[in-house]
Amino acid sequence: MIPQPQNTKLLKWSGYSLELHARTLVMGVLNVTPDSFYDGGKHRTLDDAVAHGLRMVEEGADIIDVGGESTRPYSDPLPIDEELKRVMPVIEALSKKISLPISIDTYKSEVAVRALEAGAAMVNDISGLRFDPAIGTVVAARGVPIVLMHMKGEPRNMQLNPVYDDLLGEIADFLSRAAEKAASMGIKRDLVIIDPGIGFGKSFDDNLMILRELGRFSSLGYPLLVGTSNKSFIGHVLGLPVESRDTGTMATIAAAVMNGAHIIRAHNVRAAKETVAMIDAIKAGNSSPLA
Numbered sequence: 001m002i003p004q005p006q007n008t009k010l011l012k013w014s015g016y017s018l019e020l021h022a023r024t025l026v027m028g029v030l031n032v033t034p035d036s037f038y039d040g041g042k043h044r045t046l047d048d049a050v051a052h053g054l055r056m057v058e059e060g061a062d063i064i065d066v067g068g069e070s071t072r073p074y075s076d077p078l079p080i081d082e083e084l085k086r087v088m089p090v091i092e093a094l095s096k097k098i099s100l101p102i103s104i105d106t107y108k109s110e111v112a113v114r115a116l117e118a119g120a121a122m123v124n125d126i127s128g129l130r131f132d133p134a135i136g137t138v139v140a141a142r143g144v145p146i147v148l149m150h151m152k153g154e155p156r157n158m159q160l161n162p163v164y165d166d167l168l169g170e171i172a173d174f175l176s177r178a179a180e181k182a183a184s185m186g187i188k189r190d191l192v193i194i195d196p197g198i199g200f201g202k203s204f205d206d207n208l209m210i211l212r213e214l215g216r217f218s219s220l221g222y223p224l225l226v227g228t229s230n231k232s233f234i235g236h237v238l239g240l241p242v243e244s245r246d247t248g249t250m251a252t253i254a255a256a257v258m259n260g261a262h263i264i265r266a267h268n269v270r271a272a273k274e275t276v277a278m279i280d281a282i283k284a285g286n287s288s289p290l291a
Contacts (some may be wrong), residue, residue, distance in 0.1 A: 016101045020223050020262045024276040027063040027265040028056035032086045033070045049090045057098050060273035067105030073159040083111050095119025109134035116142050128178040140186030147193045148178040152201025162201045168216045171196050195225040204233040214259035227265035228252035250275045
């Protein structure tokens with residue numbers, strides 16, 4: 001069953017307000033890494049990274065997600081100093097030029113502290129508070145939103161043997177417990193966003209099932225973020241290399257929105273924006289252009 005539209009809800013915190021349910025939000029990916037699976041090395045200079053961030057804003061992004069560490073399968077952790085060296089100049093420069101919230105994609109509390117001081121306004125933690133629980137204390141103290149993602153294992157081993165007895169149940173249980181942990185650390189419930197972690201410790205078929213059954217996670221009561229952009233399961237289905245997966249990506253984004261996603265994370269913001277606008281219109285039964 002397709003999840004029905006819910007009452008409009010605001011994700012509201014100091015200086016920012018994001019309306020959920022009225023339309024699907026687009027989080028633009030800004031990787032400042034030499035080794036990310038899709039865009040590694042494309043935005044390594046400060047000027048290039050800032051220009052790409054500004055371009056995504058022009059294309060309609062609602063959030064810009066800045067990441068300095070590749071978390072592709074089999075990758076090793078990045079030293080904190082190197083991560084800070086990559087992300088800090090970009091956040092400092094970009095935050096002076098845009099009014100949209102900047103998300104810092106990190107699981108390290110020290111990086112989160114520095115990024116939030118530099119102008120970031122939310123945290124995207126792929127570990128769901130597992131790798132460095134102190135990041136929850138940081139988020140609570142600053143009163144900003146946090147994305148809690150499910151991942152089986154860690155990037156360097158998550159794809160070695162991702163097997164589940166109950167895929168959807170185990171993910172839902174993990175996310176529920178992560179949200180409870182966030183609350184126990186002082187993070188407001190209405191500032192928690194959950195992410196089932198497509199591609200993070202899942203088989204190709206697992207990823208397809210998560211998209212098909214996404215509504216299962218709506219019962220947890222938190223806004224739902226989904227990131228499928230250009231991932232390997234798309235390449236597996238279509239037999240295409242990473243640079244040729246835009247069409248497949250938009251199909252997965254359409255499925256995610258139809259099945260209840262509130263925020264989607266994408267590299268190609270322009271195409272994603274058009275895709276979610278069409279699916280939002282179909283769900284609403286209203287052809288009026290969406291802002």
